[in-house]
Amino acid sequence: MTDTFTGRPRAARLPEAFLAALRERIDLAEVASDYVDLKPAGAARLKGLCPVHAENTPSFVVSTDSHRYHCFGCGADGDAIGLLTDVGGLTFREAVETLASRVGLAMPEAGERADVPDSKTALRDVLARCQPLLHSWLLDSPGGAGARRFLTDRGFGAEHASLWGLGFNPGGGMLHQALGEADQQALADAGMSARSERGRVYDVFHDRLVWPLRDAQGRIVGYAGRDLDGSSRAKYLNTRDTALYTKHEVLFGLHLARRHMLQRKQVILVEGYTDVMAMVDAGLENTCAPCGTAVTESHADLIAARIGDGGEVVTGFDNDDAGRAAAWRTFLAVQRFTSSVTCLDLSALPGKADPCDVRAESGNQALVQLVEGRQPLLRTLLRSDIARHDLGEPEQKAAARDAVAKRLAEVTDPVLVREYTRLAAQWIGIEVSDLPSRGGHTVGSRRAVSAAPAAPVAGPSEAELAVAAFLIANPDQIDDACWYGNGSLAGLLGAQMAELVEASAAMFPAGRPAAGSEAAPVWNDALREVLDDAAHPLITPVWLTDPPPPADMSALLRRTAKARCWARLQAVQERIDNAVGQDWKSLMDEYEALRAQWRELQAL
Known part of the structure; x- marks a missing residue:
């Protein structure tokens, strides 16, 4: 099977039964202990400092019942496979292979008989x-x-x-x-x-x-x-x-760099094995190198999986024509997922200088300073193209113009093309209109990376989680809680959280099983079975939230209801500002109803 967009072979989908068996066998606490120091935090729970974001107070919780983790600080949530992708810098399949090897579970291979040894x-x-x-x-x-x-x-x-x-x-x-x-x-x-x-x-x-x-x-x-x-x-x-x-599919040093690439959203690419060793010794652990070949599409895939769309690629190839050509091939390979490509400035160094030479001559700090002083690669290469010509001669100006146009014709980001066309014209001393358009650039020629990313959706507040946890443990209190949502649980907790609470109440009318009990995993699995995928990220944080004592519920309900009502008021107000005709009247009715609810909540 091939990928529709790349034309390359697509990995076969792993059977759900195999993934379920793997998740059941894996000890998540043991896997997480490779990244964080966990301490007991109640029945069937462990807690530590989150490996996904920096924090001083532990908010990363592992549930041994549900085989899942959740961070109450940054919202990171998942199972052992997710931990290795989110924190370990592995792709999904690499994470599965690693975990399968850890528990001695054979990977299913498409087209291979199970009775034939691997x-x-x-x-x-x-x-x-x-x-x-x-x-x-x-x-x-x-x-x-x-x-x-x-x-x-x-x-x-x-x-x-x-x-x-x-x-x-x-x-x-x-x-x-x-x-x-x-x-x-x-x-x-x-x-x-x-x-x-x-x-x-x-x-x-x-x-x-x-x-x-x-x-x-x-x-x-x-x-x-x-x-x-x-x-x-x-x-x-x-x-x-x-x-x-396969040479064009391996990056030297990736096994040590992957976590740092993931955390920094940046990779440093150098040419040789000793260059990687030198950079890592200088504390630049997100460094790797192609194995004696130019950066390929397969290398770009390995990088994109760690730094994501818009991450930074820093090139540190040798200070010679071959090194500059390698840097340009890197730019072309990675521009489908990022326009942030920079380079180390080795121009002040003698001869064919490389990072290993810099370290040997000037020490580790010199490498750190090189990275801190990195420059946009496209700018550097265009300036180099122009510097090869004597701009005092009209023919040489025309030759510089052609060299710039030839390079920009291969760039797919329209913003880079437009801005560097303008800058290059200034550097050469010609008009922008003198630079021919040869690339057929269109805004749609890139992947949808150019579009602004959607704003992250805020997760549930601590008060909402506490209310949900209480109602799941005490389903008989749901009707009373609905009053705070103007008659509905969705008005109090939002649609997805309300659906989770109501589904739990329907399946577990006596309340969810106690943490650490044999029935505890059943609750988690049952809710994942009946709820839409969009609600799944709520399950683990609710499960890991202890139900508050009844004495605290009145204050929690008021806080939750007021926050929800205020958010709805702001949303309706924004719609009113842009509404006309009948829409405006119905929105005003909704707004007045919410104002009345807000006054009632304020009076409690």
């Missing part, structure tokens, strides 16, 4: 067992001295080698000998060995410093190796395409 598992296993061997040879073997010197010369030590899992392959069949005969085919299939024209099996990465290449979940899918003595035709060598690894 061939990828054997490859992952052999690559994972290679890593500690390669790492020990880097640190301890005499043959690894050149690799250790390479790292030391660039300011990296054993702690950096450990963080990134670096290794050294001495060749000579040592990897084969260490793993044993049974793994020889898996080594070949994983791209670690190959056979020469004469039929001799050899180590692909012999005599090379190697970096493990990992997917977003941190699983090793291949290796990259660097020649140390100049004897190889290829300075860098990557694992060939295998069942696990």
Whole structure:
């Protein structure tokens, strides 16, 4: 199956039965503990500081009954899969794969028979067992001295080698000998060995410093190796395409960067493996790199899943023509979801400077300052295009104009095209009308990213949650509470919350089950079954709200009713301001009724 918009293969939908089984097996508290320190907070509940937003007072609650979490500070809500996407920076499928592996549940694969072993598992296993061997040879073997010197010369030590899992392959069949005969085919299939024209099996990465290449979940899918003595035709060598690894689909460092990308809505893209190491050592943990190739559509998808529409892409490629070309290809790949593309200014540095060189020469703070001083990439490239020409000559002005027009013809954001057309004309010293329009730009040529995002919908207030929790625990009080909503529960709590309370009362007339009881999960599941999807985000916060004592209810009902009435008054007033004819009269009647209700509530 292919995607209608991209033409690329679309992942098969995972069976609901499989997802339900996964959610049932996963211990959400254990998963959440990877991100937050949880403390007991009542029956079947744990609480901690929210990993989604910064806070000083814990408002993030995990319910072991419902297998869900909710933050009463920012409204974050979900299950274990949602936690890994919202906080862990994984896509939905990556999160499912991670959790399935955690509980030993086999992933269903479209088109594969269930009784056939997953061939990828054997490859992952052999690559994972290679890593500690390669790492020990880097640190301890005499043959690894050149690799250790390479790292030391660039300011990296054993702690950096450990963080990134670096290794050294001495060749000579040592990897084969260490793993044993049974793994020889898996080594070949994983791209670690190959056979020469004469039929001799050899180590692909012999005599090379190697970096493990990992997917977003941190699983090793291949290796990259660097020649140390100049004897190889290829300075860098990557694992060939295998069942696990495709060069244009992997970003080096993504497994460490993904959470920081998610939090900052920003990614820094650099060219080399040591550049990523240098940036991360400087505290710029949202950095990754393509594996020896230009940024592709697949890379752009990986980035968009973490930084979202409108997030920032910072390019930090080498200070040469190839680096500038790589930056431009990055712009073209990501412009479908963001216009915020910036670059590090390496122009003041000598020769082919890169972030690793900057760190080695000037330290970590110099990298931080480079990021702080980043500039819009399109502006930088256009200025570079113009600087190549002697603007004192009319022919050179025309050539600069053509270079600018050629670049802008590939830009799809109409605002960028319009504004940089105006600026470029000023920089060249020509009229805006002298710049030809060659791109056929239209406002609709981009995805709907250009449209202003909808304002976030406010969640229920603490008072509304407390009232709902009380009424769910005491359904016999619902009729009395309706008085505060001018005769309806929706007038007090809003339509969706009222529907939730009434559905709970119909199914659990004696009140919801107590937290921690065997029947507790039934309430949650039953409401999700009968309520529309739009009401689902209300279920967990209501469940995690303790019913207030009856003595507090009068004040809570007044506060809730007054807030709802005032909001409705403001909404009707706005409609009156824009109404005509009969609409105006009916709105005035509604307004007067609400005013009367407001006066009555004020008198309580």
